[in-house]
Amino acid sequence: xxxxxxxxxxxxxxxxxxxxxxxxxxxxxxxxxxxxxxxxxxxxxxxxxxxxxxxxxxxxxxxxxxxxxxxxxxxxxxxxxxxxxxxxxxxxxxxxxxxxxxxxxxxxxxxxxxxxxxxxxxxxxxxxxxxxxxxxxxxxxxxxxxxxxxxxxxxxxxxxxxxxxxxxxxxxxxxxxxxxxxxxxxxxxxxxxxxxxxxxxxxxxxxxxxxxxxxxxxxxxxxxxxxxxxxxxxxxxxxxxxxxxxxxxxxxxxxxxxxxxxxxxxxxxxxxx
Amino acid sequence: xxxxxxxxxxxxxxxxxxxxxxxxxxxxxxxxxxxxxxxxxxxxxxxxxxxxxxxxxxxxxxxxxxxxxxxxxxxxxxxxxxxxxxxxxxxxxxxxxxxxxxxxxxxxxxxxxxxxxxxxxxxxxxxxxxxxxxxxxxxxxxxxxxxxxxxxxxxxxxxxxxxxxxxxxxxxxxxxxxxxxxxxxxxxxxxxxxxxxxxxxxxxxxxxxxxxxxxxxxxxxxxxxxxxxxxxxxxxxxxxxxxxxxxxxxxxxxxx
Numbered sequence: 001x002x003x004x005x006x007x008x009x010x011x012x013x014x015x016x017x018x019x020x021x022x023x024x025x026x027x028x029x030x031x032x033x034x035x036x037x038x039x040x041x042x043x044x045x046x047x048x049x050x051x052x053x054x055x056x057x058x059x060x061x062x063x064x065x066x067x068x069x070x071x072x073x074x075x076x077x078x079x080x081x082x083x084x085x086x087x088x089x090x091x092x093x094x095x096x097x098x099x100x101x102x103x104x105x106x107x108x109x110x111x112x113x114x115x116x117x118x119x120x121x122x123x124x125x126x127x128x129x130x131x132x133x134x135x136x137x138x139x140x141x142x143x144x145x146x147x148x149x150x151x152x153x154x155x156x157x158x159x160x161x162x163x164x165x166x167x168x169x170x171x172x173x174x175x176x177x178x179x180x181x182x183x184x185x186x187x188x189x190x191x192x193x194x195x196x197x198x199x200x201x202x203x204x205x206x207x208x209x210x211x212x213x214x215x216x217x218x219x220x221x222x223x224x225x226x227x228x229x230x231x232x233x234x235x236x237x238x239x240x241x242x243x244x245x246x247x248x249x250x251x252x253x254x255x256x257x258x259x260x261x262x263x264x265x266x267x268x269x270x271x272x273x
Numbered sequence: 274x275x276x277x278x279x280x281x282x283x284x285x286x287x288x289x290x291x292x293x294x295x296x297x298x299x300x301x302x303x304x305x306x307x308x309x310x311x312x313x314x315x316x317x318x319x320x321x322x323x324x325x326x327x328x329x330x331x332x333x334x335x336x337x338x339x340x341x342x343x344x345x346x347x348x349x350x351x352x353x354x355x356x357x358x359x360x361x362x363x364x365x366x367x368x369x370x371x372x373x374x375x376x377x378x379x380x381x382x383x384x385x386x387x388x389x390x391x392x393x394x395x396x397x398x399x400x401x402x403x404x405x406x407x408x409x410x411x412x413x414x415x416x417x418x419x420x421x422x423x424x425x426x427x428x429x430x431x432x433x434x435x436x437x438x439x440x441x442x443x444x445x446x447x448x449x450x451x452x453x454x455x456x457x458x459x460x461x462x463x464x465x466x467x468x469x470x471x472x473x474x475x476x477x478x479x480x481x482x483x484x485x486x487x488x489x490x491x492x493x494x495x496x497x498x499x500x501x502x503x504x505x506x507x508x509x510x511x512x513x514x515x516x517x518x519x520x521x522x523x524x525x526x527x528x529x
Binding site: 117121122123136138139217220221222223224226227228235236238239240242 | 344346347349350413415418420421440441442443444445453456457458459
């Protein structure tokens with residue numbers, strides 16, 4: 001950032017009303033987490049976070065969230081490209097496409113889980129044919145990945161679409177006029193341009209997948225080591241063993257924060273900061 | 274009208290002030306009960322408890338009973354955490370004990386019993402005949418999580434008969450397990466006799482002789498933090514009356 005521009009920003013002062021409301025908003029976001037830290041049984045935390053329940057749930061969550069993020073990248077980047085191209089479409093298909101991608105963001109995840117069950121369950125629209133050839137999806141780790149991909153994909157698509165919009169398209173046009181094929185343009189010009197957007201989207205996607213609860217418990221069920229991810233284990237433990245629930249919550253919080261903080265500066269210059 | 278309302282309110286206030294000793298408890302008629310009663314109830318009571326509430330509200334038109342159903346252990350945790358409720362109706366002793374240990378119950382009493390049964394989807398696609406099929410890893414099996422009463426009873430039952438079930442999902446309450454059966458997503462689940470009855474023709478039940486040895490007892494209790502203890506106690510009394518118990522017995526529960 002040029003020095004003159006930075007000085008201009010410093011001169012912008014925060015008015016008292018904005019400051020008070022912002023502080024209240026921030027308090028709502030941060031205080032519950034402080035409550036968690038305050039209530040945590042710190043003496044038992046080392047033993048709790050290394051217990052089988054926590055390690056098993058953590059391992060499953062990291063594995064499924066990683067696969068889900070990869071799937072989101074594979075399908076989400078082309079979807080973002082399609083979405084950015086849709087500005088030239090007729091208004092109705094354009095809005096339908098955007099609405100379809102937004103739905104998992106605004107739908108309660110439990111409803112997403114019900115919808116997935118009715119599509120891919122043994123008696124579902126597609127699931128019945130899969131069952132016919134011996135494939136059952138619900139209650140498997142694969143179902144967890146599908147549920148997480150369903151809820152996390154929009155985060156990636158919108159992050160990448162934003163990057164595509166703000167990218168300078170003249171380089172693409174230049175590459176194209178110099179004889180590069182569409183695939184070459186995408187690989188050699190577009191991808192590097194939107195790299196920060198992809199990284200930002202992937203981080204959001206991963207943390208969203210890590211925290212996925214509703215769609216997972218509805219569609220994939222809950223079995224330790226197979227489908228019982230960190231949030232589900234924490235929710236169930238809250239009913240019988242609050243200390244373990246808090247330990248699970250802390251682990252989830254630490255992993256999410258670590259991913260958000262570590263990746264921001266290293267790979268996301270300006271994209272999330 | 275505008276001027277009349279404050280006057281009416283004052284009259285009512287004065288009337289209330291002037292007769293503090295004129296309303297001893299024995300003269301309270303059923304209609305003297307007002308306000309709301311919040312009941313936290315085990316998921317397996319869904320349906321029959323609603324019928325009891327309808328009958329109770331017909332007797333006491335000024336009382337509104339609200340029920341929140343859930344897994345008993347989740348409800349117990351909510352009460353201990355300070356959830357405002359008047360009555361807790363749980364599906365086993367240990368979840369009620371959680372609340373009693375926190376000093377929040379007033380004389381919990383067992384009012385109903387329920388027995389486990391095998392639930393299979395209509396047509397029994399997995400050709401399930403008994404508990405031994407639960408060890409078959411080719412079948413998709415749902416049980417309740419051991420943290421909730423139906424799951425702890427199921428765990429006791431499997432220990433009793435010496436079978437290790439090959440479970441595909443441990444559901445958070447009995448209704449969630451039943452739903453997986455009625456959708457046909459699992460081949461069998463262990464639920465209560467009453468759940469199979471409620472589910473109608475989407476679900477078939479298979480009786481388990483050994484289940485008589487792991488009967489679930491349903492205690493009910495007034496909660497110490499109740500904001501409306503008179504109406505709450507009246508609801509509990511009605512539920513325990515012959516008319517109240519009959520609703521549950523018709524639904525498949527047993528009276529101890």
